[in-house]
Amino acid sequence: MDRTNAGAEAGTGRTGLTGAAGVNLPVLRSHNTALVLDLLRTAGAEGISRLELAERTGLTPQAVSKITARLRDEGLATEAGRRASTGGKPPTVLRLVPEAGHAVGLHLDRDELRAVMVDLTGTVVGERRTSLDLGAGAEAVVDAVAEEAGALMVGASGAGSVLGVGIALPGPLDHNRGVLHRVTGFPEWDGFPLRDALARRLGGPVVVDKDTNAAALGLAVSGESGSFAYLHLATGLGAGLVIGGAVHRGARTGAGEFGHQVVQLDGPPCGCGGRGCVEALCLAAVAHGALDEAAHVLGTAAGNLVALLDIDLVLLGGRTITAAPDTFLRGVRTVLTERAERLGEDPVPVRLASGGVAEGAAQLVLARLFSPSRA
Amino acid sequence: MDRTNAGAEAGTGRTGLTGAAGVNLPVLRSHNTALVLDLLRTAGAEGISRLELAERTGLTPQAVSKITARLRDEGLATEAGRRASTGGKPPTVLRLVPEAGHAVGLHLDRDELRAVMVDLTGTVVGERRTSLDLGAGAEAVVDAVAEEAGALMVGASGAGSVLGVGIALPGPLDHNRGVLHRVTGFPEWDGFPLRDALARRLGGPVVVDKDTNAAALGLAVSGESGSFAYLHLATGLGAGLVIGGAVHRGARTGAGEFGHQVVQLDGPPCGCGGRGCVEALCLAAVAHGALDEAAHVLGTAAGNLVALLDIDLVLLGGRTITAAPDTFLRGVRTVLTERAERLGEDPVPVRLASGGVAEGAAQLVLARLFSPSRA
């Protein structure tokens, strides 16, 4: 992490301004630059021509030429051959330079820590995995995390260009301040300023987020567009919401509390103190081997979400889902299709999510480069 | 409607671009201008000084001076005296010129049509009300709407400066295209291009939206900030969602389908074909005089919404609510407070909504002036 300006206060998220922010020329410049970088990333190894960038951004070709010239100077982009002519001068293809920047992503699960180093395109260039006891106390966990992240940064090829570290872990937390709250099953974490603690240890920007949000961001980057919900069913049930390409976190960054949506008034009690929560109903059904019932309950809650937010897509993930993917896909699809038929609409597609949480955590860091406005 | 460029294609909503849009200088200019106008509107009759505008927007005082000079040239803003000195030159106070522009807002309910003309500050300067049969056929309704809107525009003082007409009506519809869908109880409206039909008749921009969205927008303009949900309980149950100051409509502009959130698996059948919908449960309880139960059900669904989106505020409105406001406030608050206590959070406030739907419909038009990016 060689940025002199990198410190604990980086990655704060929102600006502290009360209202909406004015746009001055530096803001305009960085916005358009990020937009071009994002399109370069999306284009992948194939690349994209200047003229196409101009069409997609709505900027003039000349503006795009200026921006891409800057990016080439900075080493972030490069020319990559030419495409076949369509009757005139063949377009020069531009592409991202993957090794121009890297990010570390960590996934802290209840019993395991997975760390990856990715390049600018999101490709994993280094990986470590170790067992971890989230209940072993803050110091031990911070030590382990710093060790793994440090080892990746030293060992991997792009150690000199690491932009920051992203961390995903279960349970609600304060994304803006990087403070943990109510990590399920580990009350001792409540109030721990994980971001600042790690930023001091690692000496670079650190971003902390809920695991489902990281997973959703990873999915958004790897091709899922528009608005979708990522539903994660494992030891618990949670969601990550992407609305208009941006992760929706809400005012206190607690959005996506999907597991405790009540779908059965006066239903069986849930560990949260409420009654009839989806999580409780789903997990009880799974425990009894009634996977069809679990899928039906999950589908009903997903239907509520689709109706409320009018999203484009539902993605399913988590160990319980991957243990019986077809059952859950079928069950959720059935509920959503019935709903759509009643309304005369096309049903919202339901698919399995692919991609790791650690990779998504790394995207928390890269988001500042490619889409600062929707990070 | 004296804008030469005003036509049926105005008010389309989103740009057709696939991805995010580049920001060029005209976009930057109009964004900052709208931002200043919005702050002037918020300041109201008191006004606001240039320096304060600079602080709030993040722009330099000089940039604000340039922008406000343009606004004064255009007649949208004016100087309004001075404030007391705080040790130096006393600040000159700027305020909006209310009569510089007007908008017509219409609320088409099942049996009534209410039309208002508002000035730039949202103050009602003209009002008409007439009975209406939404089932009388498209032609008759369009005639009635055109008549009322026309009468307001001719009769009111600011007839020459009407920016457009906003229309709110029940049921899901396509806000982007201005086409109706599934107006509850009136299937004959399905697919009717209301916006274009009225734009031709009235010769100016027309914006169409769901009544709950219009009400929510009206509330957002009249002081409610941040993210909130407006829940409307009358002959049906619907919601308008405001996320980050902007009305959330979703991909197919169908978001806010709150009435058919399922909160009772295998509950009693609902008119929508589903089972255990909040609307059915709530209205059944109201019909039996069990208002406490209705409020509890409503509160549970509101709790789901708060958990999922992490919003700041819940606002209640609609005839059924206003018939027994305390009962519903108490019931919803109880559920939300219990939930907050379980999580160790502050409970989300619940309040009664104030403001008419027609006024909110007028804001659909004004939004293009004050906040085009979040219209």
Added chain:
DNA sequence: TCCACTTTCACAACGCTGTTGCCAAAGTGC
């Protein structure tokens, strides 16, 4: 009464942004 000081805000010069006009490069197709 005078004068130093603060605050507000306008004017002029400036730097940076995207834009326009022009032209060279490099192909296709008749």
Added chain:
DNA sequence: GCACTTTGGCAACAGCGTTGTGAAAGTGGA
């Protein structure tokens, strides 16, 4: 070959917010 199309660089330009300077108009102490 030659006309044509498409791509994209260079230079001049216009428009935006920014910086520097100073006038205007108060306060408050000497």
